[in-house]
Amino acid sequence: MNPRRKKRLFVVTSIVAAVAIALSLVMYALNQNMNLFYTPSQIIYGRDGHVPQVGERLRIGGMVIIGSVHRDPNSLKVTFQLHDIGPSVTVEYEGILPDLFREGQGIVAQGVLTSRDTVKAIEVLAKHDENYMPPDVQEVMKNNHAFIQAQKNAARTMAVQP
Incomplete structure:
Protein backbone atom coordinates (compact mmCIF):
# COMPACT_ATOMS: atom_id res chain seq x y z
CA MET A 1 0.00 0.00 0.00
CA ASN A 35 -39.31 12.93 29.85
CA LEU A 36 -42.20 10.64 29.08
CA PHE A 37 -45.75 11.78 29.82
CA TYR A 38 -47.88 9.55 32.05
CA THR A 39 -51.22 9.75 33.76
CA PRO A 40 -51.57 8.39 37.33
CA SER A 41 -53.21 5.19 36.01
CA GLN A 42 -50.32 4.64 33.60
CA ILE A 43 -47.78 5.03 36.40
CA ILE A 44 -49.53 2.34 38.46
CA TYR A 45 -50.58 -0.06 35.66
CA GLY A 46 -48.00 0.77 33.00
CA ARG A 47 -48.38 1.82 29.38
CA ASP A 48 -47.72 -0.33 26.31
CA GLY A 49 -46.04 -2.97 28.47
CA HIS A 50 -43.73 -0.42 30.15
CA VAL A 51 -44.15 0.31 33.85
CA PRO A 52 -42.09 3.33 34.97
CA GLN A 53 -39.24 2.41 37.29
CA VAL A 54 -38.19 4.23 40.45
CA GLY A 55 -35.67 6.93 39.52
CA GLU A 56 -37.13 7.49 36.05
CA ARG A 57 -37.68 11.09 34.92
CA LEU A 58 -41.21 11.73 33.75
CA ARG A 59 -44.09 14.13 33.41
CA ILE A 60 -47.41 13.34 35.03
CA GLY A 61 -50.72 14.99 34.32
CA GLY A 62 -54.03 14.72 36.11
CA MET A 63 -56.53 16.43 38.38
CA VAL A 64 -55.64 17.50 41.93
CA ILE A 65 -57.89 15.63 44.37
CA ILE A 66 -60.00 17.97 46.49
CA GLY A 67 -58.79 17.97 50.11
CA SER A 68 -55.43 16.36 49.30
CA VAL A 69 -53.20 19.46 49.31
CA HIS A 70 -50.99 19.58 52.41
CA ARG A 71 -48.53 22.42 52.97
CA ASP A 72 -45.62 22.31 55.41
CA PRO A 73 -45.93 25.41 57.65
CA ASN A 74 -42.13 25.69 58.06
CA SER A 75 -41.11 25.46 54.40
CA LEU A 76 -42.42 25.66 50.85
CA LYS A 77 -42.96 21.88 50.67
CA VAL A 78 -46.37 20.84 49.32
CA THR A 79 -47.79 17.36 48.80
CA PHE A 80 -50.97 16.56 46.91
CA GLN A 81 -52.71 13.68 45.19
CA LEU A 82 -53.31 13.47 41.44
CA HIS A 83 -55.84 11.20 39.76
CA ASP A 84 -57.38 10.63 36.37
CA ILE A 85 -59.97 7.85 36.25
CA GLY A 86 -58.16 5.26 38.33
CA PRO A 87 -55.79 5.24 41.28
CA SER A 88 -54.09 8.35 42.60
CA VAL A 89 -50.41 9.26 42.77
CA THR A 90 -48.77 11.48 45.40
CA VAL A 91 -46.77 14.47 44.15
CA GLU A 92 -44.19 16.15 46.41
CA TYR A 93 -43.04 19.62 45.43
CA GLU A 94 -40.88 22.20 47.13
CA GLY A 95 -41.28 25.72 45.80
CA ILE A 96 -43.88 28.29 44.91
CA LEU A 97 -46.88 26.84 43.13
CA PRO A 98 -48.41 28.61 40.10
CA ASP A 99 -51.20 31.11 40.80
CA LEU A 100 -53.72 28.93 38.95
CA PHE A 101 -52.96 25.86 41.10
CA ARG A 102 -55.92 24.73 43.20
CA GLU A 103 -57.78 21.60 44.18
CA GLY A 104 -59.90 20.10 41.43
CA GLN A 105 -57.66 21.73 38.81
CA GLY A 106 -55.72 19.92 36.10
CA ILE A 107 -51.94 20.15 36.38
CA VAL A 108 -48.82 18.74 34.78
CA ALA A 109 -45.78 18.03 36.97
CA GLN A 110 -42.28 17.19 35.83
CA GLY A 111 -40.05 15.20 38.14
CA VAL A 112 -38.66 11.85 39.22
CA LEU A 113 -40.54 8.75 40.36
CA THR A 114 -39.33 8.14 43.94
CA SER A 115 -41.56 5.18 44.79
CA ARG A 116 -44.26 3.15 43.06
CA ASP A 117 -46.88 5.87 43.62
CA THR A 118 -44.89 9.01 44.51
CA VAL A 119 -43.35 11.63 42.24
CA LYS A 120 -40.90 14.28 43.47
CA ALA A 121 -41.71 17.22 41.21
CA ILE A 122 -39.17 19.73 39.94
CA GLU A 123 -41.76 21.84 38.15
CA VAL A 124 -45.55 22.16 38.43
CA LEU A 125 -47.64 23.72 35.67
CA ALA A 126 -51.34 24.53 36.11
CA LYS A 127 -53.77 24.55 33.22
CA HIS A 128 -55.68 27.78 32.74
CA ASP A 129 -59.08 26.16 32.18
CA GLU A 130 -60.30 22.86 33.58
CA ASN A 131 -62.50 22.37 30.51
CA TYR A 132 -59.59 22.47 28.05
CA MET A 133 -57.47 19.39 27.56
CA PRO A 134 -54.75 19.00 24.90
CA PRO A 135 -55.74 16.42 22.26
CA ASP A 136 -52.89 14.02 23.11
CA VAL A 137 -53.74 14.08 26.83
CA GLN A 138 -57.43 13.59 26.03
CA GLU A 139 -56.56 10.57 23.86
CA VAL A 140 -54.38 9.05 26.60
CA MET A 141 -57.14 9.46 29.20
CA LYS A 142 -59.71 7.94 26.83
CA ASN A 143 -57.43 4.93 26.21
CA ASN A 144 -56.84 4.54 29.97
CA HIS A 145 -60.57 4.58 30.60
CA ALA A 146 -61.12 1.87 27.97
CA PHE A 147 -58.26 -0.23 29.41
CA ILE A 148 -59.59 -0.02 32.99
CA GLN A 149 -63.14 -0.85 31.84
CA ALA A 150 -61.81 -3.91 29.98
CA GLN A 151 -59.98 -5.05 33.12
CA LYS A 152 -63.13 -4.62 35.24
CA ASN A 153 -65.21 -6.54 32.69
CA ALA A 154 -62.65 -9.35 32.59
CA ALA A 155 -62.66 -9.53 36.40
CA ARG A 156 -66.47 -9.71 36.44
CA THR A 157 -66.56 -12.52 33.89
CA MET A 158 -63.93 -14.43 35.86
CA ALA A 159 -66.00 -14.03 39.04
CA VAL A 160 -69.19 -15.25 37.33
CA GLN A 161 -67.63 -18.40 35.85
CA PRO A 162 -67.74 -21.43 38.20
Whole structure:
Protein backbone atom coordinates (compact mmCIF):
# COMPACT_ATOMS: atom_id res chain seq x y z
CA MET A 1 0.00 0.00 0.00
CA ASN A 2 1.51 3.28 -1.04
CA PRO A 3 1.73 6.29 1.32
CA ARG A 4 -1.01 8.20 -0.48
CA ARG A 5 -3.54 5.37 0.04
CA LYS A 6 -2.51 5.04 3.68
CA LYS A 7 -3.13 8.74 4.20
CA ARG A 8 -6.59 8.53 2.56
CA LEU A 9 -7.50 5.47 4.62
CA PHE A 10 -6.44 7.28 7.80
CA VAL A 11 -8.50 10.37 6.91
CA VAL A 12 -11.62 8.31 6.07
CA THR A 13 -11.25 6.24 9.25
CA SER A 14 -10.83 9.41 11.34
CA ILE A 15 -13.95 10.97 9.82
CA VAL A 16 -16.03 7.82 10.47
CA ALA A 17 -14.78 7.64 14.06
CA ALA A 18 -15.53 11.34 14.67
CA VAL A 19 -19.07 10.98 13.29
CA ALA A 20 -19.66 7.88 15.45
CA ILE A 21 -18.46 9.68 18.58
CA ALA A 22 -20.60 12.74 17.80
CA LEU A 23 -23.70 10.57 17.26
CA SER A 24 -23.03 8.72 20.51
CA LEU A 25 -22.78 11.97 22.45
CA VAL A 26 -25.98 13.33 20.89
CA MET A 27 -27.89 10.12 21.70
CA TYR A 28 -26.59 10.18 25.28
CA ALA A 29 -27.68 13.82 25.73
CA LEU A 30 -31.13 13.16 24.27
CA ASN A 31 -31.60 10.10 26.47
CA GLN A 32 -30.74 12.08 29.59
CA ASN A 33 -33.29 14.78 28.76
CA MET A 34 -36.16 12.51 27.76
CA ASN A 35 -39.31 12.93 29.85
CA LEU A 36 -42.20 10.64 29.08
CA PHE A 37 -45.75 11.78 29.82
CA TYR A 38 -47.88 9.55 32.05
CA THR A 39 -51.22 9.75 33.76
CA PRO A 40 -51.57 8.39 37.33
CA SER A 41 -53.21 5.19 36.01
CA GLN A 42 -50.32 4.64 33.60
CA ILE A 43 -47.78 5.03 36.40
CA ILE A 44 -49.53 2.34 38.46
CA TYR A 45 -50.58 -0.06 35.66
CA GLY A 46 -48.00 0.77 33.00
CA ARG A 47 -48.38 1.82 29.38
CA ASP A 48 -47.72 -0.33 26.31
CA GLY A 49 -46.04 -2.97 28.47
CA HIS A 50 -43.73 -0.42 30.15
CA VAL A 51 -44.15 0.31 33.85
CA PRO A 52 -42.09 3.33 34.97
CA GLN A 53 -39.24 2.41 37.29
CA VAL A 54 -38.19 4.23 40.45
CA GLY A 55 -35.67 6.93 39.52
CA GLU A 56 -37.13 7.49 36.05
CA ARG A 57 -37.68 11.09 34.92
CA LEU A 58 -41.21 11.73 33.75
CA ARG A 59 -44.09 14.13 33.41
CA ILE A 60 -47.41 13.34 35.03
CA GLY A 61 -50.72 14.99 34.32
CA GLY A 62 -54.03 14.72 36.11
CA MET A 63 -56.53 16.43 38.38
CA VAL A 64 -55.64 17.50 41.93
CA ILE A 65 -57.89 15.63 44.37
CA ILE A 66 -60.00 17.97 46.49
CA GLY A 67 -58.79 17.97 50.11
CA SER A 68 -55.43 16.36 49.30
CA VAL A 69 -53.20 19.46 49.31
CA HIS A 70 -50.99 19.58 52.41
CA ARG A 71 -48.53 22.42 52.97
CA ASP A 72 -45.62 22.31 55.41
CA PRO A 73 -45.93 25.41 57.65
CA ASN A 74 -42.13 25.69 58.06
CA SER A 75 -41.11 25.46 54.40
CA LEU A 76 -42.42 25.66 50.85
CA LYS A 77 -42.96 21.88 50.67
CA VAL A 78 -46.37 20.84 49.32
CA THR A 79 -47.79 17.36 48.80
CA PHE A 80 -50.97 16.56 46.91
CA GLN A 81 -52.71 13.68 45.19
CA LEU A 82 -53.31 13.47 41.44
CA HIS A 83 -55.84 11.20 39.76
CA ASP A 84 -57.38 10.63 36.37
CA ILE A 85 -59.97 7.85 36.25
CA GLY A 86 -58.16 5.26 38.33
CA PRO A 87 -55.79 5.24 41.28
CA SER A 88 -54.09 8.35 42.60
CA VAL A 89 -50.41 9.26 42.77
CA THR A 90 -48.77 11.48 45.40
CA VAL A 91 -46.77 14.47 44.15
CA GLU A 92 -44.19 16.15 46.41
CA TYR A 93 -43.04 19.62 45.43
CA GLU A 94 -40.88 22.20 47.13
CA GLY A 95 -41.28 25.72 45.80
CA ILE A 96 -43.88 28.29 44.91
CA LEU A 97 -46.88 26.84 43.13
CA PRO A 98 -48.41 28.61 40.10
CA ASP A 99 -51.20 31.11 40.80
CA LEU A 100 -53.72 28.93 38.95
CA PHE A 101 -52.96 25.86 41.10
CA ARG A 102 -55.92 24.73 43.20
CA GLU A 103 -57.78 21.60 44.18
CA GLY A 104 -59.90 20.10 41.43
CA GLN A 105 -57.66 21.73 38.81
CA GLY A 106 -55.72 19.92 36.10
CA ILE A 107 -51.94 20.15 36.38
CA VAL A 108 -48.82 18.74 34.78
CA ALA A 109 -45.78 18.03 36.97
CA GLN A 110 -42.28 17.19 35.83
CA GLY A 111 -40.05 15.20 38.14
CA VAL A 112 -38.66 11.85 39.22
CA LEU A 113 -40.54 8.75 40.36
CA THR A 114 -39.33 8.14 43.94
CA SER A 115 -41.56 5.18 44.79
CA ARG A 116 -44.26 3.15 43.06
CA ASP A 117 -46.88 5.87 43.62
CA THR A 118 -44.89 9.01 44.51
CA VAL A 119 -43.35 11.63 42.24
CA LYS A 120 -40.90 14.28 43.47
CA ALA A 121 -41.71 17.22 41.21
CA ILE A 122 -39.17 19.73 39.94
CA GLU A 123 -41.76 21.84 38.15
CA VAL A 124 -45.55 22.16 38.43
CA LEU A 125 -47.64 23.72 35.67
CA ALA A 126 -51.34 24.53 36.11
CA LYS A 127 -53.77 24.55 33.22
CA HIS A 128 -55.68 27.78 32.74
CA ASP A 129 -59.08 26.16 32.18
CA GLU A 130 -60.30 22.86 33.58
CA ASN A 131 -62.50 22.37 30.51
CA TYR A 132 -59.59 22.47 28.05
CA MET A 133 -57.47 19.39 27.56
CA PRO A 134 -54.75 19.00 24.90
CA PRO A 135 -55.74 16.42 22.26
CA ASP A 136 -52.89 14.02 23.11
CA VAL A 137 -53.74 14.08 26.83
CA GLN A 138 -57.43 13.59 26.03
CA GLU A 139 -56.56 10.57 23.86
CA VAL A 140 -54.38 9.05 26.60
CA MET A 141 -57.14 9.46 29.20
CA LYS A 142 -59.71 7.94 26.83
CA ASN A 143 -57.43 4.93 26.21
CA ASN A 144 -56.84 4.54 29.97
CA HIS A 145 -60.57 4.58 30.60
CA ALA A 146 -61.12 1.87 27.97
CA PHE A 147 -58.26 -0.23 29.41
CA ILE A 148 -59.59 -0.02 32.99
CA GLN A 149 -63.14 -0.85 31.84
CA ALA A 150 -61.81 -3.91 29.98
CA GLN A 151 -59.98 -5.05 33.12
CA LYS A 152 -63.13 -4.62 35.24
CA ASN A 153 -65.21 -6.54 32.69
CA ALA A 154 -62.65 -9.35 32.59
CA ALA A 155 -62.66 -9.53 36.40
CA ARG A 156 -66.47 -9.71 36.44
CA THR A 157 -66.56 -12.52 33.89
CA MET A 158 -63.93 -14.43 35.86
CA ALA A 159 -66.00 -14.03 39.04
CA VAL A 160 -69.19 -15.25 37.33
CA GLN A 161 -67.63 -18.40 35.85
CA PRO A 162 -67.74 -21.43 38.20
